[in-house]
Amino acid sequence: MKMITRVKEAFGNLDxxxxxxxxxxxxxxxVTLDELAPYLxxxxxxxxxxxxxxxxxxxxMIVMNWADIECAPHDHGQSTGWIQVMNGTTKQTVYQAHGEALxxxxxxxxxxxGSLFFAPEKGIHKMGREGATPLVTLHVYSPPIRGMRVYDLETCAACVVSSDCGAWWPEEQRQRLKEIKLQK
Structure with missing residues (x-):
């Protein structure tokens, strides 16, 4: 059975x-790396x-293939989920913040x-590829991510981004749903 059919049946039938x-x-x-190849x-x-x-x-469910640039620190809004490393090694830094603090x-x-790790609601982290081996990760979240906050630690700011933006400061104004000045 094709991967997309398996995924639709598995997640579509969950109570x-x-x-x-x-x-x-x-x-x-x-899911295998070969099955994800057409999406990379x-x-x-x-x-x-x-x-x-x-x-x-x-x-x-989202698949990501990584460059040699770390993403910005971010949370996943009200969502929780799992991240599976499908190829390579990822370096993950976990952060803590209170209220509107940096x-x-x-x-x-x-x-x-092969690693599988949890992404808690409101948990802040950043990820990136470690080494030269291509990094591919598979992500599953519930509910779908909305209200993700991306942090710019250099300017002491955060931004709630639209659902079509990744974990980086949005270049397009329409992707900036709310900008927040953080306290040091």
């Missing part, structure tokens, strides 16, 4: 969208290229090919 169910479903799907394109100067694989009112790094870790 429970808890983190545990999302993880179990993602693992059972057994050049990031063209951005940290990654992202392609939506599946989206409904409750779940979204986020500060808590720790940095490396996740290798």
């Amino acid at each position: 429970d969208h808890s983190p545990e169910t999302l993880k179990k479903t993602l693992i059972e799907l057994g 394109e050049d990031p063209e100067g951005r940290p990654y290229y992202r392609q939506m694989i599946y989206e409904d009112d409750h779940v979204e 986020p500060f790094p808590l720790f940095t870790e490396f996740k290798e090919n």
